[in-house]
Amino acid sequence: MLDSHDRPHASDGARPSRAVIIGLTALGLTVIGINAWLCDDAFITLRTAKHLVEGRGPVFNVGWRVQSFTHPAWMLTLALAWALTREAFWTTIAVGLAVSGVALGVALGRCRGWTGALVVVAALSCSRAFVEYSTAGLENPLTHLVIAGAAALLLSRGDPRRRLLAAGWLVSAAFLSRPDAVLLLAPVFVHVDRCAREAGLSRRQRWSAWLLGASPAIGWELFSLIYYGALIPNTAVAKLGLGLDRSELISRGFAYVWRAATRDPLTFALVLAGLVIPWLPTRVGASGLRPLGRGAAAYLIYVIAIGGDFMEGRFLTAPAMCGALMLGQLRWSSRAALAMFPACVLLAGLGARHPWSPDASSPAAGIQHGITDERSHYAAASSAWAWRPGRSMPDHPWRDAGEAGHPVGERSGERVVLFSTMGFYGFFADPHLHIVDAFALGDPVLARLPPVRRIDWKAGHLPRVLPDGYLRTLADDPAQIQIIDPEVARLYEAALRVHHGPIFARGRAAAIFELMSGRASAKVDARRYRLAELVPVDAGVLARSRKPVRFRDAGVELEFSARPDALAFTLSPGQRYAISFYAGDIELERRELELVGELDDPPQLVNLDPPTRPFDRVHVLPLTMHGKRSLVLGQAPPRARR
Numbered sequence: 001m002l003d004s005h006d007r008p009h010a011s012d013g014a015r016p017s018r019a020v021i022i023g024l025t026a027l028g029l030t031v032i033g034i035n036a037w038l039c040d041d042a043f044i045t046l047r048t049a050k051h052l053v054e055g056r057g058p059v060f061n062v063g064w065r066v067q068s069f070t071h072p073a074w075m076l077t078l079a080l081a082w083a084l085t086r087e088a089f090w091t092t093i094a095v096g097l098a099v100s101g102v103a104l105g106v107a108l109g110r111c112r113g114w115t116g117a118l119v120v121v122a123a124l125s126c127s128r129a130f131v132e133y134s135t136a137g138l139e140n141p142l143t144h145l146v147i148a149g150a151a152a153l154l155l156s157r158g159d160p161r162r163r164l165l166a167a168g169w170l171v172s173a174a175f176l177s178r179p180d181a182v183l184l185l186a187p188v189f190v191h192v193d194r195c196a197r198e199a200g201l202s203r204r205q206r207w208s209a210w211l212l213g214a215s216p217a218i219g220w221e222l223f224s225l226i227y228y229g230a231l232i233p234n235t236a237v238a239k240l241g242l243g244l245d246r247s248e249l250i251s252r253g254f255a256y257v258w259r260a261a262t263r264d265p266l267t268f269a270l271v272l273a274g275l276v277i278p279w280l281p282t283r284v285g286a287s288g289l290r291p292l293g294r295g296a297a298a299y300l301i302y303v304i305a306i307g308g309d310f311m312e313g314r315f316l317t318a319p320a321m322c323g324a325l326m327l328g329q330l331r332w333s334s335r336a337a338l339a340m341f342p343a344c345v346l347l348a349g350l351g352a353r354h355p356w357s358p359d360a361s362s363p364a365a366g367i368q369h370g371i372t373d374e375r376s377h378y379a380a381a382s383s384a385w386a387w388r389p390g391r392s393m394p395d396h397p398w399r400d401a402g403e404a405g406h407p408v409g410e411r412s413g414e415r416v417v418l419f420s421t422m423g424f425y426g427f428f429a430d431p432h433l434h435i436v437d438a439f440a441l442g443d444p445v446l447a448r449l450p451p452v453r454r455i456d457w458k459a460g461h462l463p464r465v466l467p468d469g470y471l472r473t474l475a476d477d478p479a480q481i482q483i484i485d486p487e488v489a490r491l492y493e494a495a496l497r498v499h500h501g502p503i504f505a506r507g508r509a510a511a512i513f514e515l516m517s518g519r520a521s522a523k524v525d526a527r528r529y530r531l532a533e534l535v536p537v538d539a540g541v542l543a544r545s546r547k548p549v550r551f552r553d554a555g556v557e558l559e560f561s562a563r564p565d566a567l568a569f570t571l572s573p574g575q576r577y578a579i580s581f582y583a584g585d586i587e588l589e590r591r592e593l594e595l596v597g598e599l600d601d602p603p604q605l606v607n608l609d610p611p612t613r614p615f616d617r618v619h620v621l622p623l624t625m626h627g628k629r630s631l632v633l634g635q636a637p638p639r640a641r642r
Contacts, residue, residue, distance in 0.1 A: 015110070024118065025101055037378060037383035038092055038383075040396075043426065046427050048068060048069055054431070067224060067228045071176070073177055077095060088427065099145055104121070106145065106152055110148075116332055117328060127355070129320065130144075130320055147184060154289055166192075167189045181299075184322070186295065187295045190291070193210070234444055253307050256308025263312065263352040286329035286330055300316075370457055382424075416436060436471065438464055440462075452553075467483050467488045469483040487524045491521045495511075495515065533553065537557065548603075557617055558617065558620070566608075567607070571603060572604075575595060575622055591608070
């Protein structure tokens with residue numbers, strides 16, 4: 001039998017009337033509407049949707065079957081909308097508003113009376129992240145709708161097999177919204193499956209319901225494997241193949257959550273509500289959503305583990321939605337519910353910007369820990385608030401470059417161009433122009449190369465160095481490989497078979513296995529590409545030179561023909577460094593040091609006793625940059641040098 005906290009609560013309290021649901025949904029959509037905008041990343045998906053509708057396939061670059069989007073269901077939704085209107089900006093905003101409206105309606109319909117519904121709308125309309133990412137052109141509205149559907153399922157009664165089937169459909173919808181959203185719905189499915197088992201359904205009945213419910217996700221994965229030659233999007237390969245230390249990722253993940261706490265306190269409060277409220281005593285009224293609380297906790301742990309995101313608050317809207325649903329299940333008195341409205345408004349006012357007062361001209365906040373305020377960055381060029389009669393949106397230089405046919409500094413008429421922020425540019429460029437982005441979102445070869453070392457890296461924006469001959473190969477004849485590095489050439493050959501050659505060509509299945517297993521890229525020299533900006537310096541030449549050496553995040557490497565008895569050099573203060581001693585490819589010793597002082601102070605002398613074992617290289621690696629894009633390595637004083 002089910003425990004009391006596991007039973008559905010369909011009969012606990014009256015649900016809001018239809019008039020209340022419509023009125024409060026309209027209020028929420030009004031706030032979302034005045035904040036409406038689109039980000040550059042949305043136009044990556046829109047270019048794919050346009051290609052699909054116009055017969056060139058669901059691809060970003062024509063002729064290359066690469067899944068450069070994370071959200072299949074959202075891409076197909078935008079493709080359908082584009083097919084009807086052949087307009088991108090306002091159509092995508094309208095789709096976001098429509099899906100958000102349905103999500104709000106479903107969520108409010110399961111609240112405990114009008115008081116619960118009022119609290120939900122007050123909280124969500126004051127959550128800056130929820131409001132802004134309900135129309136940014138990304139999949140957030142669809143994820144919110146799936147979460148609202150899961151809450152409705154948990155709070156309903158009915159035939160156990162039908163509920164299990166519905167849970168399977170919701171898991172599929174979450175996966176097709178974005179694969180990692182399955183974490184939100186997995187505990188819900190486990191709970192519904194347990195209820196079905198205790199209601200007497202056999203294992204066979206449960207499995208058949210699960211398979212039927214999961215069929216959309218399974219069908220997409222089969223299509224993806226055959227068409228794209230992959231089971232996960234190329235965007236995930238590019239963003240999550242970091243090669244970064246796990247502790248550094250977790251530190252960035254906590255910084256991502258903390259940024260929300262300081263700049264969007266209402267969203268942070270909702271995330272906490274989603275984690276705490278379900279575990280309060282059953283009499284409080286929200287224990288029926290406990291499985292959704294587990295999902296919110298699992299998703300938050302995942303967000304922290306991957307280092308968060310570069311878009312401020314974007315990955316927190318889903319757990320915030322869960323928290324709002326929990327609030328809607330509490331037993332609010334009329335007085336308490338009415339008091340919550342101004343309380344939410346005041347709490348939102350403590351953040352960086354109130355969602356009730358958007359401003360298209362507000363300057364973007366600075367980048368901290370690789371996190372940016374994306375709406376402020378694009379508001380003046382790509383928001384509904386910035387529109388004026390006669391102005392075509394988005395009104396951005398990257399769009400102008402795309403319509404001109406080539407980016408600034410490139411020649412017109414090129415078949416292949418390098419342009420990393422490829423959304424606005426790609427959508428408005430020639431559909432047959434092949435765009436290579438250094439962040440590798442749409443490139444299956446670059447996505448499998450280690451990203452260039454960056455101290456102040458941005459989650460999801462990890463630049464790669466282009467191998468010698470890569471652009472020339474794409475521009476001249478993709479089948480004639482001109483890549484210099486033999487291991488990258490081998491990787492490219494496998495990617496060519498999978499993503500460019502005929503779908504049912506001989507050898508494609510083996511190439512798919514090589515890419516998916518990592519064998520195709522296993523022998524690529526990771527250090528060569530990770531430290532592509534490393535500056536090699538002959539120590540003897542440096543000793544005779546009076547000119548300092550400038551280097552970036554990869555540092556500088558001193559090469560010695562003979563082991564010195566002592567080392568002395570100058571480094572910029574106010575930074576931390578790692579000094580590594582090598583003999584061939586073997587790291588003999590690593591030391592870390594911190595030079596106190598201000599960034600503008602003159603270089604400081606550093607004296608080091610070399611290791612007793614012979615070495616031939618010393619790698620000076622900066623561990624901090626503090627916003628500076630270069631450091632200075634100067635010559636050592638004559639008395640300290642041999």
